[in-house]
Amino acid sequence: EAAVTQSPRNKVTVTGGNVTLSCRQTNSHNYMYWYRQDTGHGLRLIHYSYGAGNLQIGDVPDGYKATRTTQEDFFLLLELASPSQTSLYFCASSDPRSGNTLYFGEGSRLIVV
Amino acid sequence: GDSVTQTEGLVTLTKGLPVMLNCTYQTTYSPFLFWYVQHLNEAPKLLLKSSTDNKRTEHQGFYATLHKSSSSFHLQKSSVQLSDSALYFCALSGTGSFNKLTFGAGTRLAVCP
Numbered sequence: 001e002a003a004v005t006q007s008p009r010n011k012v013t014v015t016g017g018n019v020t021l022s023c024r025q026t027n028s029h030n031y032m033y034w035y036r037q038d039t040g041h042g043l044r045l046i047h048y049s050y051g052a053g054n055l056q057i058g059d060v061p062d063g064y065k066a067t068r069t070t071q072e073d074f075f076l077l078l079e080l081a082s083p084s085q086t087s088l089y090f091c092a093s094s095d096p097r098s099g100n101t102l103y104f105g106e107g108s109r110l111i112v113v
Numbered sequence: 114g115d116s117v118t119q120t121e122g123l124v125t126l127t128k129g130l131p132v133m134l135n136c137t138y139q140t141t142y143s144p145f146l147f148w149y150v151q152h153l154n155e156a157p158k159l160l161l162k163s164s165t166d167n168k169r170t171e172h173q174g175f176y177a178t179l180h181k182s183s184s185s186f187h188l189q190k191s192s193v194q195l196s197d198s199a200l201y202f203c204a205l206s207g208t209g210s211f212n213k214l215t216f217g218a219g220t221r222l223a224v225c226p
Contacts, residue, residue, distance in 0.1 A: 031212050040122070042202055043157070043216040050212070059114075059215070090156065100212055102149070104156035 003027065006091050006105035013081050013112055021076040021108050023091030031094045032074040033102070034058070034066060036087040043090065049074060081112045115140045115207045117217035125223045126193055134188040134220045136177075140207030146179055146186035147204040147214065157202060160188075198224045 003026045013019050025032060033048040045058030047066035055066055063085060065077040078085055091105040116139045126132055138144060146163040161172040163179040163186055170177060177188045186203060203217040 035216075040218055042117075042119075042218040043204075045213065045215070048213065056213075058213075094212060096212075099162070100145075100206070101159045101162075102157075102214065104158065106156050 004091055004093055004103055004105035006089075006108045008108060009106065010109050011111070013110070015082060015112055017078075017081045017112070019078040019081050019110060021078075021089055021091075021110070023074045023076075023105055024072050025074075025091075025093040025103070026072065027093050027095070027098075027103060028071070029093035029095040029098070029103070030071070031100075032068060033092045033094070034064075034074065034076045035090045035092065036060065037090060037107075038087050046076065046089075078110075081110075083112045086110060086112045115205050115215040117203050117205045117215055119201075119203055119217035119220050121220045122218070123221045123223065125225065127225050128195055129192050131191050132189065132193050132197075132222065134201055134203075134222065136186045136188065136203030136217060138184050138186065138203075138205045138207075140205060142207040144179070144181070144184075145206040146177075147206070148175070148177060148186075148188050149202040149204060149216075151200040151202065151219075153199070157200075160201070193222070193224045195224050195226065198222060 034046040035043040044060045049068040089108045092102040118137045148160040149157040150160045151157040164170045166181045202219045204214045
């Protein structure tokens, strides 16, 4: 079974604070993604990557940075958090060899007060 | 750009009845369509994915047929169970990038006894 692990699972920060969400996959997948989930909007793609050192811009990138340090690790950075970034964040991985199915982590709930 | 429309936000049904969740899409490229299911407090996971035009795909009692003529990929089941209560997302991979999925807003299915 594919494995994607996110940390922290829950985080509360203040407006203007600095947050890093971490994601590790042990699937040997090339592609990794960061999505945010909000009621009425579904899952929206923030950033994605097809390998270490690569970064692709998603559909809602403003206010977010990301970095893929290894094939396994993908980080999402919020350098000046705002209340509009309060959301449930999902990391996922995929690979053409597994039919491009997205395998999601358990999610990281972020609250910005 | 690509887009996915799910017209129902909430569908409430009694156990044993049939269900159809609507999904239409827009893309300028040849589409691949997916249905993901998310149970309460869990990560989304793949339910089924499209095959060739006008061919039905099935999994766990659910089925869907890609119709390129109407840009649709509706999800159906002949008899819903209590365990089918979940959030269902339709997703599209088009526009030249098989690894970038665009999700619809989601439809919550609530099955009552």
